[in-house]
Amino acid sequence: MEFSDQFPIWNKLTSAQQKQITDSLISRTVKKGNVIHDGSGDCTGLLFIKSGQLRAYILSDEGREITIYRLFDMDLCLFSASCVMRSIQFEVTIQAEKDTDLWIIPAEIYKQIMEESVSIANYTNEIMASRFSEVMWLMEQIMWKSMDKRVAGFLLEESVIEDTQQMKLTHETIARHLGTHREVVTRMLRYFQSEGAVSLSRGMVEITDKKKLERLGGSD
Amino acid sequence: MEFSDQFPIWNKLTSAQQKQITDSLISRTVKKGNVIHDGSGDCTGLLFIKSGQLRAYILSDEGREITIYRLFDMDLCLFSASCVMRSIQFEVTIQAEKDTDLWIIPAEIYKQIMEESVSIANYTNEIMASRFSEVMWLMEQIMWKSMDKRVAGFLLEESVIEDTQQMKLTHETIARHLGTHREVVTRMLRYFQSEGAVSLSRGMVEITDKKKLERLGGSD
Numbered sequence: 501m502e503f504s505d506q507f508p509i510w511n512k513l514t515s516a517q518q519k520q521i522t523d524s525l526i527s528r529t530v531k532k533g534n535v536i537h538d539g540s541g542d543c544t545g546l547l548f549i550k551s552g553q554l555r556a557y558i559l560s561d562e563g564r565e566i567t568i569y570r571l572f573d574m575d576l577c578l579f580s581a582s583c584v585m586r587s588i589q590f591e592v593t594i595q596a597e598k599d600t601d602l603w604i605i606p607a608e609i610y611k612q613i614m615e616e617s618v619s620i621a622n623y624t625n626e627i628m629a630s631r632f633s634e635v636m637w638l639m640e641q642i643m644w645k646s647m648d649k650r651v652a653g654f655l656l657e658e659s660v661i662e663d664t665q666q667m668k669l670t671h672e673t674i675a676r677h678l679g680t681h682r683e684v685v686t687r688m689l690r691y692f693q694s695e696g697a698v699s700l701s702r703g704m705v706e707i708t709d710k711k712k713l714e715r716l717g718g719s720d
Numbered sequence: 721m722e723f724s725d726q727f728p729i730w731n732k733l734t735s736a737q738q739k740q741i742t743d744s745l746i747s748r749t750v751k752k753g754n755v756i757h758d759g760s761g762d763c764t765g766l767l768f769i770k771s772g773q774l775r776a777y778i779l780s781d782e783g784r785e786i787t788i789y790r791l792f793d794m795d796l797c798l799f800s801a802s803c804v805m806r807s808i809q810f811e812v813t814i815q816a817e818k819d820t821d822l823w824i825i826p827a828e829i830y831k832q833i834m835e836e837s838v839s840i841a842n843y844t845n846e847i848m849a850s851r852f853s854e855v856m857w858l859m860e861q862i863m864w865k866s867m868d869k870r871v872a873g874f875l876l877e878e879s880v881i882e883d884t885q886q887m888k889l890t891h892e893t894i895a896r897h898l899g900t901h902r903e904v905v906t907r908m909l910r911y912f913q914s915e916g917a918v919s920l921s922r923g924m925v926e927i928t929d930k931k932k933l934e935r936l937g938g939s940d
Contacts, residue, residue, distance in 0.1 A: 621841035
């Protein structure tokens with residue numbers, strides 16, 4: 501799999517820019533669970549995902565987490581290279597949720613090309629706008645939706661991503677995605693189970709009645 | 721006051737691009753309290769503030785509000801022209817907090833120049849990154865800070881913006897900024913008053929002990 505075949509605006513770059521990228525590109529494999537970028541202000545570079553799954557999250561002083569978005573095949577991760585734009589004044593942590601193959605474009609190379617190429621600049625704009633939209637969606641969820649609806653929504657989303665009704669998920673993991681406490685998630689899941697929407701077993705959540713879970717999630 | 725003297729990257733535009741903007745620019749005055757852009761998917765255009773103050777907020781189905789950021793002199797408002805980028809998939813409402821003079825750059829003109837000019841594209845990138853940073857800051861506040869700290873923080877911020885200790889603010893207004901209920905704000909303010917940090921009267925909040933309010937806001 502070649503970067504040049506995958507990168508959406510490859511043909512809009514000059515051959516000099518293409519060479520700059522090709523010469524500096526780093527290929528890397530990250531094991532499930534590993535942190536690729538820890539948000540401590542270092543500039544890891546832009547991550548372009550060949551295959552796998554990453555999640556971006558923020559962390560409180562007390563170590564609580566909330567997932568702000570996820571990245572899949574052919575997605576580009578900008579915020580692991582916050583030095584590319586001086587106005588990016590926040591820190592996210594990036595972790596592999598599955599074994600992930602990716603390319604790293606060094607930040608200084610990307611930055612240099614972005615300053616010359618209107619195509620790269622506008623491509624970057626569109627990516628930032630789409631992450632912004634995800635964060636605004638999350639903000640609306642947090643502000644206006646109760647936690648039971650958010651847990652139901654998360655289970656339904658996870659079931660689509662994993663393409664299964666039987667998900668390997670601990671209550672702790674769900675809590676970390678949603679920025680809440682394990683006990684809260686356990687209470688919600690037991691309620692869903694009593695309603696017949698899910699079935700719980702050690703480290704597993706199975707959706708037994710999708711329609712009912714959708715109703716509990718308030719998406720009807 | 722001329723747009724060309726105020727717009728930060730005016731000199732990086734070609735004279736044809738400058739002419740396009742000058743010919744299409746609309747000057748407008750918006751009275752305090754009026755809504756300029758109501759987020760209903762229409763494309764009002766980009767707003768560049770001569771003088772005044774705007775706030776951007778989101779709205780729940782039940783009519784609850786939360787302020788996501790504010791804009792001051794010489795700020796550019798992108799999200800009143802969400803049609804400029806297809807990846808902007810959320811809606812904000814823009815309201816004048818003071819009488820505001822602004823210029824409107826029509827969205828289609830801006831979009832066209834952004835597709836040609838690497839300077840405009842990167843300028844747009846920086847603005848979006850800086851709004852993104854504000855929203856991420858807000859997300860952290862909502863997730864990890866209790867409401868008493870957020871009310872204290874809001875009063876301190878408002879006092880800087882208005883350059884006074886005596887602020888015309890109803891409990892309802894504070895609640896709308898913070899996305900909570902009036903009763904919650906009233907309870908917090910009464911607690912601050914009992915601690916001697918603020919003094920309350922009809923439609924007014926006065927900061928009587930800034931250091932104490934800062935401690936209550938958890939910023940020590």
